[in-house]
Amino acid sequence: MSLLKRLGSRPPEESGGGGTGASESSTSEAAPLHLLLIEDNMGEARLLREMLAEIPGTPFHLTHVDRLSAALKRLDSQTFDLILSDLTLPDSDGMETFLGLHAHSPEIPIVVLSGLDDVRLAVRAVQQGAQDYLFKGQVMPLDLVRALYAAIEQHKVQREQARQAQPGPSGKLVACLGAKGGMGTTTVALNLAAAQAGHQSTLAVELRYSLGSFALQLQQTPLLTLNELLTSAAPRLTERELRQRVVRLPSGVGVLFGPQKVGDCTALEPKQVTALLPLLKGMAQCVVMDVEYSPTQATQTVLQGCDLVLLIVEPEPVAVAASRAMLEFLATWGISGSLVAAVILNRAAASGALKPHEVQAHLGCPLLGIVPPAVELCMMATRQGVPLVLGQPTHIAAQSLIEVANKLRADALLPLKL
Numbered sequence: 145m146s147l148l149k150r151l152g153s154r155p156p157e158e159s160g161g162g163g164t165g166a167s168e169s170s171t172s173e174a175a176p177l178h179l180l181l182i183e184d185n186m187g188e189a190r191l192l193r194e195m196l197a198e199i200p201g202t203p204f205h206l207t208h209v210d211r212l213s214a215a216l217k218r219l220d221s222q223t224f225d226l227i228l229s230d231l232t233l234p235d236s237d238g239m240e241t242f243l244g245l246h247a248h249s250p251e252i253p254i255v256v257l258s259g260l261d262d263v264r265l266a267v268r269a270v271q272q273g274a275q276d277y278l279f280k281g282q283v284m285p286l287d288l289v290r291a292l293y294a295a296i297e298q299h300k301v302q303r304e305q306a307r308q309a310q311p312g313p314s315g316k317l318v319a320c321l322g323a324k325g326g327m328g329t330t331t332v333a334l335n336l337a338a339a340q341a342g343h344q345s346t347l348a349v350e351l352r353y354s355l356g357s358f359a360l361q362l363q364q365t366p367l368l369t370l371n372e373l374l375t376s377a378a379p380r381l382t383e384r385e386l387r388q389r390v391v392r393l394p395s396g397v398g399v400l401f402g403p404q405k406v407g408d409c410t411a412l413e414p415k416q417v418t419a420l421l422p423l424l425k426g427m428a429q430c431v432v433m434d435v436e437y438s439p440t441q442a443t444q445t446v447l448q449g450c451d452l453v454l455l456i457v458e459p460e461p462v463a464v465a466a467s468r469a470m471l472e473f474l475a476t477w478g479i480s481g482s483l484v485a486a487v488i489l490n491r492a493a494a495s496g497a498l499k500p501h502e503v504q505a506h507l508g509c510p511l512l513g514i515v516p517p518a519v520e521l522c523m524m525a526t527r528q529g530v531p532l533v534l535g536q537p538t539h540i541a542a543q544s545l546i547e548v549a550n551k552l553r554a555d556a557l558l559p560l561k562l
């Protein structure tokens with residue numbers, strides 16, 4: 145397989161206007177190498193572009209900016225395979241330039257462009273994490289291309305080695321789902337997250353396209369939401385962007401909020417959702433998601449990416465029938481067997497309520513718990529913004545939620561031991 149093919153093709157990206165002095169060029173090949181060139185000397189920049197164009201069959205897409213600030217702006221909105229940077233720029237000088245770029249985008253390899261007179265600086269940049277340096281005006285076209293590909297491959301190997309040396313949490317993803325609205329899905333998701341937090345790093349994620357209720361139940365006013373990152377118009381999703389949006393509660397639970405205004409309610413983009421799941425897994429040992437169902441590819445992607453789909457069911461005939469239909473539908477997505485379980489949430493002690501064994505017989509999936517009615521306590525929990533398991537941990541409803549949380553503990557998942 146050729147090196148280019150191994151680098152992987154990417155969908156053609158529109159790189160809009162942007163930074164001061166930005167210009168772009170590319171060959172017409174299908175899988176171009178995306179380079180960000182930071183160079184304030186227009187002559188040098190032109191030379192490099194011409195040099196790359198000279199090499200037959202080498203696809204590239206060059207974005208040129210002349211300032212560090214413009215480069216950082218570009219890096220926020222576009223994906224690049226490599227940064228080629230001069231260190232002396234109008235708004236940044238020397239190591240400051242390299243360190244600024246490296247801190248901003250550690251996932252992108254950097255090759256420094258050096259003059260013959262500042263080779264020491266270039267070497268220091270390599271010591272600090274740059275992949276290589278090239279002498280301006282001294283490099284031959286084929287050497288340039290070889291250096292660029294070698295830098296990308298070397299960087300990939302280094303990242304993989306670093307990842308293996310320091311494995312982050314490989315979190316378990318649990319999706320709480322209701323076959324219809326108002327069954328207590330959000331209540332369960334927030335309580336499970338709160339109950340996990342004393343044992344492991346935990347995130348509660350509100351994955352919705354319509355208005356969320358995490359903020360109400362937690363008495364929070366999030367400034368940034370997850371949804372801004374999950375639409376087709378959003379830039380490339382990064383862990384940094386996600387972390388910026390995490391609100392840390394006193395319990396230790398990190399929370400990512402869904403839409404807060406009707407105007408923010410937009411369809412989720414499957415590509416963004418696909419990128420989201422591994423990032424979430426790297427951020428916490430346990431990720432509890434409040435997932436809103438819709439028959440879309442984005443929902444399918446989320447649910448198929450989870451370790452467990454937890455269906456929240458009220459023990460009344462309509463809710464149970466809807467849940468059964470939901471389970472049958474999930475099975476068509478390959479989500480069945482040990483990937484699904486249910487929690488009965490009995491919001492009202494109605495006389496016609498089905499018995500747990502009847503609910504289980506209808507559903508045909510494992511039952512992780514039965515939460516009894518706790519109307520007053522739930523209202524109080526919402527008023528105080530504190531989940532039941534933290535505010536009233538000895539109450540029987542809280543106890544049942546804690547029991548479910550215990551069953552979900554990372555080491556009990558996969559296969560689910562009931």
Ligand SMILES: Nc1ncnc2c1ncn2[C@@H]1O[C@H](COP(=O)(O)OP(=O)(O)OP(=O)(O)O)[C@@H](O)[C@H]1O
Pocket residue numbers: 322324325326327328329330331332357489490491492515516517518519522523526541
């Ligand atoms: N065990 C319980 N007993 C009584 N009421 C409860 C219980 N659990 C949750 N509730 C209440 O039920 C209502 C609906 O809960 P919640 O918002 O969690 O449901 P949901 O399924 O997420 O709803 P939506 O479809 O709007 O997202 C809330 O007022 C909540 O306080």
Ligand SMILES: [Mg+2]
Pocket residue numbers: 329330331357434
């Ligand atoms: Mg809800």
